[in-house]
Amino acid sequence: MERWTLREFEAAARARLDPAHYDYFAGGAGDEVTMRANEAAFGRLGLLPRVLRGVTKLETDVTLLGSHAAVPVLVAPTAFHRLADPEGERATARAAAAAETIMIVSMAATVAIEDVAAAAPEAELWFQLYVQPDLAFTERLVRRAESAGCKALVVTADSPVMGLRERDLRNGFDDLPAHLCCENLRDGDRVRPVVMSPEPSWEHLGLLREMTSLPIVLKGVTHPADARLALGHGVAAIMVSNHGGRQLDTVPATIELLPEIAAAVGGAVPVLLDGGVRRGTDVLKALALGAVAVAVGRPVLWGLAAGGERGVARVLGLLRAEVEHALTLCGCASVHELEPGMVRRPC
Numbered sequence: 001m002e003r004w005t006l007r008e009f010e011a012a013a014r015a016r017l018d019p020a021h022y023d024y025f026a027g028g029a030g031d032e033v034t035m036r037a038n039e040a041a042f043g044r045l046g047l048l049p050r051v052l053r054g055v056t057k058l059e060t061d062v063t064l065l066g067s068h069a070a071v072p073v074l075v076a077p078t079a080f081h082r083l084a085d086p087e088g089e090r091a092t093a094r095a096a097a098a099a100e101t102i103m104i105v106s107m108a109a110t111v112a113i114e115d116v117a118a119a120a121p122e123a124e125l126w127f128q129l130y131v132q133p134d135l136a137f138t139e140r141l142v143r144r145a146e147s148a149g150c151k152a153l154v155v156t157a158d159s160p161v162m163g164l165r166e167r168d169l170r171n172g173f174d175d176l177p178a179h180l181c182c183e184n185l186r187d188g189d190r191v192r193p194v195v196m197s198p199e200p201s202w203e204h205l206g207l208l209r210e211m212t213s214l215p216i217v218l219k220g221v222t223h224p225a226d227a228r229l230a231l232g233h234g235v236a237a238i239m240v241s242n243h244g245g246r247q248l249d250t251v252p253a254t255i256e257l258l259p260e261i262a263a264a265v266g267g268a269v270p271v272l273l274d275g276g277v278r279r280g281t282d283v284l285k286a287l288a289l290g291a292v293a294v295a296v297g298r299p300v301l302w303g304l305a306a307g308g309e310r311g312v313a314r315v316l317g318l319l320r321a322e323v324e325h326a327l328t329l330c331g332c333a334s335v336h337e338l339e340p341g342m343v344r345r346p347c
């Protein structure tokens with residue numbers, strides 16, 4: 001495992017997981033056009049290194065909404081970690097803490113947010129929320145995230161309904177096994193279902209802002225007009241995301257959407273990106289084109305399924321080493337020196 005590449009982690013995860021669970025993690029919506037495009041688009045971009053810049057020391061740290069990350073590679077919110085490892089989100093959080101990065105804990109986690117925080121007291125945690133139509137319940141979730149020490153609320157906006165995931169339909173995967181549940185959704189003696197609802201609107205962002213003083217990150221922005229609207233609604237950061245190709249199929253690759261969104265935002269708030277980040281060079285391209293950090297979803301799940309906490313730590317360490325290596329080759333002493341002129345788009 002110490003010498004594995006990300007591809008080898010994925011192969012090991014596939015070999016270990018129940019095939020229906022592997023498909024749930026790996027799959028996308030529809031024909032998986034968007035899912036494939038996210039990765040492929042990075043490959044089409046070229047990096048133009050600078051030379052003879054006398055780099056002696058590397059700076060990869062970023063501070064985001066008051067949270068520190070030693071490398072600008074965050075853990076994206078993904079559901080159901082206990083399908084991959086018995087320790088589930090506890091193991092992921094410990095690995096994120098060891099890697100000194102931020103973990104965005106999914107509302108649909110299989111370990112309660114309080115227990116994730118207790119398992120990894122050093123971890124920088126943000127909490128991902130699907131606004132539930134029952135606003136009183138939504139508020140209770142926000143309070144729990146605050147009390148557990150989460151430093152930001154990541155509101156996912158790209159899921160008015162669940163994407164059409166044909167692998168899951170084919171496998172009949174529509175629920176967790178009986179011994180697992182979405183622990184954040186316990187409510188008295190029942191567990192509520194995750195409600196993906198088309199009801200939330202821009203007004204709900206206002207309600208959330210009144211509800212909490214936590215900074216709000218809007219996740220799932222792909223249209224520049226929505227990025228501008230988000231600024232008007234007081235979001236603290238924008239996350240360019242197409243949900244890893246799991247929601248609306250044929251949305252373009254996030255790295256292709258990033259420049260326009262970064263231009264629309266104009267530096268007013270930090271812009272993050274996820275979708276298809278698999279290499280240090282992908283991270284550099286996203287930063288050069290206007291992101292302050294990226295997040296990875298499936299790579300973390302492959303680490304977790306293949307090797308638990310150690311597997312996730314190894315995946316995050318691999319990405320960190322690649323970022324440092326690529327920065328050195330690009331002649332950059334700091335992630336802040338990356339700029340659009342270092343990325344060449346295909347003609």
Ligand SMILES: Cc1cc2nc3c(=O)[nH]c(=O)nc-3n(C[C@H](O)[C@H](O)[C@H](O)COP(=O)(O)O)c2cc1C
Nearest residue numbers: 025076077078079106156243244275276296297298
């Ligand atoms: C198995 C799985 C579960 C996910 N669960 C959530 C979730 O609960 N909330 C959310 O906002 N995004 C969720 N996502 C989307 C990720 O946060 C992220 O946008 C996506 O995985 C990034 O693409 P990547 O997997 O190519 O890195 C999930 C993604 C996967 C693969």
Ligand SMILES: CC(C)CC(=O)C(=O)O
Nearest residue numbers: 078079108194196243246
């Ligand atoms: C439980 C689901 C709502 C999690 C999710 O967002 C996903 O599977 O992409």
